Amino acid sequence: MGAENSKTRLLLLDITERLMLEEGYAAVGVRRVAREAEVAPALVLYYFRTLDDLFLAALRRRADQELARVDRVLDGPQPLRMLWTLSSHPGNTLTTEFAALANHRKAIRAELAAHADRYREAQVAALTRRLAETGVELPDGLSPAVLLVLTNALGRILMMENTMGMTTRHEEAVAFVEDFLKRYEGASASDA
Amino acid sequence: MGAENSKTRLLLLDITERLMLEEGYAAVGVRRVAREAEVAPALVLYYFRTLDDLFLAALRRRADQELARVDRVLDGPQPLRMLWTLSSHPGNTLTTEFAALANHRKAIRAELAAHADRYREAQVAALTRRLAETGVELPDGLSPAVLLVLTNALGRILMMENTMGMTTRHEEAVAFVEDFLKRYEGASASDA
DNA sequence: CCAGATGCTGAACGAGTGTTTAACCGAGGT
DNA sequence: ACCTCGGTTAAACACTCGTTCAGCATCTGG
Numbered sequence: 001m002g003a004e005n006s007k008t009r010l011l012l013l014d015i016t017e018r019l020m021l022e023e024g025y026a027a028v029g030v031r032r033v034a035r036e037a038e039v040a041p042a043l044v045l046y047y048f049r050t051l052d053d054l055f056l057a058a059l060r061r062r063a064d065q066e067l068a069r070v071d072r073v074l075d076g077p078q079p080l081r082m083l084w085t086l087s088s089h090p091g092n093t094l095t096t097e098f099a100a101l102a103n104h105r106k107a108i109r110a111e112l113a114a115h116a117d118r119y120r121e122a123q124v125a126a127l128t129r130r131l132a133e134t135g136v137e138l139p140d141g142l143s144p145a146v147l148l149v150l151t152n153a154l155g156r157i158l159m160m161e162n163t164m165g166m167t168t169r170h171e172e173a174v175a176f177v178e179d180f181l182k183r184y185e186g187a188s189a190s191d192a
Numbered sequence: 193m194g195a196e197n198s199k200t201r202l203l204l205l206d207i208t209e210r211l212m213l214e215e216g217y218a219a220v221g222v223r224r225v226a227r228e229a230e231v232a233p234a235l236v237l238y239y240f241r242t243l244d245d246l247f248l249a250a251l252r253r254r255a256d257q258e259l260a261r262v263d264r265v266l267d268g269p270q271p272l273r274m275l276w277t278l279s280s281h282p283g284n285t286l287t288t289e290f291a292a293l294a295n296h297r298k299a300i301r302a303e304l305a306a307h308a309d310r311y312r313e314a315q316v317a318a319l320t321r322r323l324a325e326t327g328v329e330l331p332d333g334l335s336p337a338v339l340l341v342l343t344n345a346l347g348r349i350l351m352m353e354n355t356m357g358m359t360t361r362h363e364e365a366v367a368f369v370e371d372f373l374k375r376y377e378g379a380s381a382s383d384a
Numbered sequence: 385c386c387a388g389a390t391g392c393t394g395a396a397c398g399a400g401t402g403t404t405t406a407a408c409c410g411a412g413g414t
Numbered sequence: 415a416c417c418t419c420g421g422t423t424a425a426a427c428a429c430t431c432g433t434t435c436a437g438c439a440t441c442t443g444g
Contacts, residue, residue, distance in 0.1 A: 024296035100292040104216035113358040149365040157345035166305040173341040
């Protein structure tokens with residue numbers, strides 16, 4: 001079985017990601033990935049014994065990157081603002097695609113649930129710490145964890161609706177978030 | 193082409209819905225649906241010229257039911273509480289499955305986007321009206337539309353995470369909602 | 385220089401898919 | 415009695431799919 005860092009192996013993972021993004025997970029198959037890599041179909045199964053293994057490897061790689069990103073992004077000033085950019089970042093589209101995949105591939109479901117769990121707890125920890133450090137006071141009854149779940153949910157849904165071409169009432173929702181951010185952290189520091 | 197209300201036709205639609213719920217949209221196929229209905233595969237294509245047509249018919253039927261449900265449910269007392277039950281109702285799992293389907297069936301995508309649009313506007317209208325009628329005052333900057341989008345988003349995400357076996361921080365989020373409801377509408381009227 | 389591991393291929397198997405076509409069955413109306 | 419017509423069928427077409435297996439290169443270490 002191929003080495004962890006084989007050039008071909010990484011190429012196959014890249015193609016898998018790209019296909020999922022551009023055409024949905026259903027476009028990913030042994031033959032299709034092989035064709036895009038200009039390689040024989042059997043080679044894909046040489047690196048990943050089954051198609052599930054390919055998906056799992058792609059998920060794990062992505063999950064690690066995302067987890068690292070949380071601490072890096074949330075570390076700047078204005079953690080609330082950073083949380084919002086993190087939650088509404090288009091890069092999460094891939095996670096959404098994995099979520100859809102998980103609906104009918106139980107091997108994926110378990111792994112994705114575990115990742116989502118770690119991801120959320122990492123965010124809670126980082127956000128709680130940063131809020132204390134920057135001295136931001138949340139309104140009564142709104143804990144960092146709740147704010148996080150709400151923000152993640154809103155960001156994800158807006159993205160999902162966007163990709164299917166629906167934007168009804170999105171501006172109002174985004175304006176509300178902007179307003180909230182301004183109230184608790186002042187104007188965006190990256191505005192000129 | 194079969195009559196709109198043929199017994200067989202409705203049976204096929206029922207089976208399609210059930211399969212989507214229990215095994216995901218990928219389980220729906222001409223042959224599979226036929227087998228469950230104890231009928232020849234070609235008959236499915238007799239009623240729905242293509243598989244896309246079957247999905248579309250199922251979507252349309254469901255969409256109409258949901259749309260009717262909005263007014264019916266939101267019409268009681270405590271519209272905010274009703275909005276929350278509507279948003280976190282497990283019946284929405286099917287819509288989520290349709291959303292996943294829409295990711296790689298463009299014929300579905302357009303129809304679903306249109307439905308989601310109508311659905312949201314119907315909710316905004318009903319909620320706005322009911323809030324005025326019951327005299328509930330929302331906090332500053334929180335319009336009915338924004339509250340609606342937030343509630344829908346949270347409900348959907350909690351459901352999606354639930355079905356994949358992840359519940360991290362859900363209790364806190366739900367408790368927050370309960371708290372909010374109690375503050376603006378008092379205790380649940382259906383509690384003994 | 386040879387053995388053996390590593391990377392890679394072509395061909396096949398078995399099963400699944402959506403869709404089309406021609407034909408059959410059983411009632412209802414004329 | 416005939417004929418039409420909606421509902422229904424079996425069979426075939428033309429794919430695509432995941433997976434397996436035997437074997438061919440190429441490179442490396444002893």
